[in-house]
Amino acid sequence: EPEVTQTPSHQVTQMGQEVILRCVPISNHLYFYWYRQILGQKVEFLVSFYNNEISEKSEIFDDQFSVERPDGSNFTLKIRSTKLEDSAMYFCASSEGRVETEAFFGQGTRLTVV
Amino acid sequence: KNEVEQSPQNLTAQEGEFITINCSYSVGISALHWLQQHPGGGIVSLFMLSSGKKKHGRLIATINIQEKHSSLHITASHPRDSAVYICAVRSKTGANSKLTFGKGITLSVRP
Numbered sequence: 001e002p003e004v005t006q007t008p009s010h011q012v013t014q015m016g017q018e019v020i021l022r023c024v025p026i027s028n029h030l031y032f033y034w035y036r037q038i039l040g041q042k043v044e045f046l047v048s049f050y051n052n053e054i055s056e057k058s059e060i061f062d063d064q065f066s067v068e069r070p071d072g073s074n075f076t077l078k079i080r081s082t083k084l085e086d087s088a089m090y091f092c093a094s095s096e097g098r099v100e101t102e103a104f105f106g107q108g109t110r111l112t113v114v
Numbered sequence: 115k116n117e118v119e120q121s122p123q124n125l126t127a128q129e130g131e132f133i134t135i136n137c138s139y140s141v142g143i144s145a146l147h148w149l150q151q152h153p154g155g156g157i158v159s160l161f162m163l164s165s166g167k168k169k170h171g172r173l174i175a176t177i178n179i180q181e182k183h184s185s186l187h188i189t190a191s192h193p194r195d196s197a198v199y200i201c202a203v204r205s206k207t208g209a210n211s212k213l214t215f216g217k218g219i220t221l222s223v224r225p
């Protein structure tokens with residue numbers, strides 16, 4: 001069964017460092033998303049991506065964040081200068097269509113900023 | 115902005131019991147998703163609903179669009195059903211395709 005894969009599963013980084021979280025969405029999917037979940041809190045939307053551009057972003061997704069689909073298969077989330085409060089589980093998701101289609105989630109990357 | 119509320123907050127059940135988890139939302143939606151999250155954090159999609167009812171194995175999901183309410187039922191519950199169950203909705207309007215999540219219900223099924 002096709003699946004969304006994320007790497008790494010866990011990353012520890014020093015405050016102020018840049019991190020890149022990687023995702024390989026399902027191959028025929030057109031819509032890509034990043035969500036995050038701070039420990040003990042609900043999952044929050046970060047950004048959606050379609051047709052090689054951001055289609056929507058939340059207020060969390062400030063200038064420190066960027067997304068890219070560099071080679072037609074990978075979908076990356078970059079955090080330029082990490083802060084302690086960026087520590088969270090980051091989920092990548094993809095779907096075939098925009099609205100009435102199922103969302104498939106990766107297993108998540110647990111980011112710990114120290 | 116859509117608000118998604120889930121109840122009860124935590125739920126403990128005995129193996130074999132019938133379980134109901136509820137979700138209500140505030141604004142019209144195009145679809146509602148039920149998701150399962152196990153310890154360790156991975157999220158698995160259980161159902162996507164825009165109307166009516168769906169069944170998969172021991173799981174049944176229903177939605178009432180007029181009342182803005184959905185329920186997830188687990189029949190003959192088993193300890194392996196222990197997980198967090200999350201309701202998430204896609205809004206109906208505009209280009210918005212993101213999911214808005216509820217806080218999730220932590221279910222523990224005792225043997």
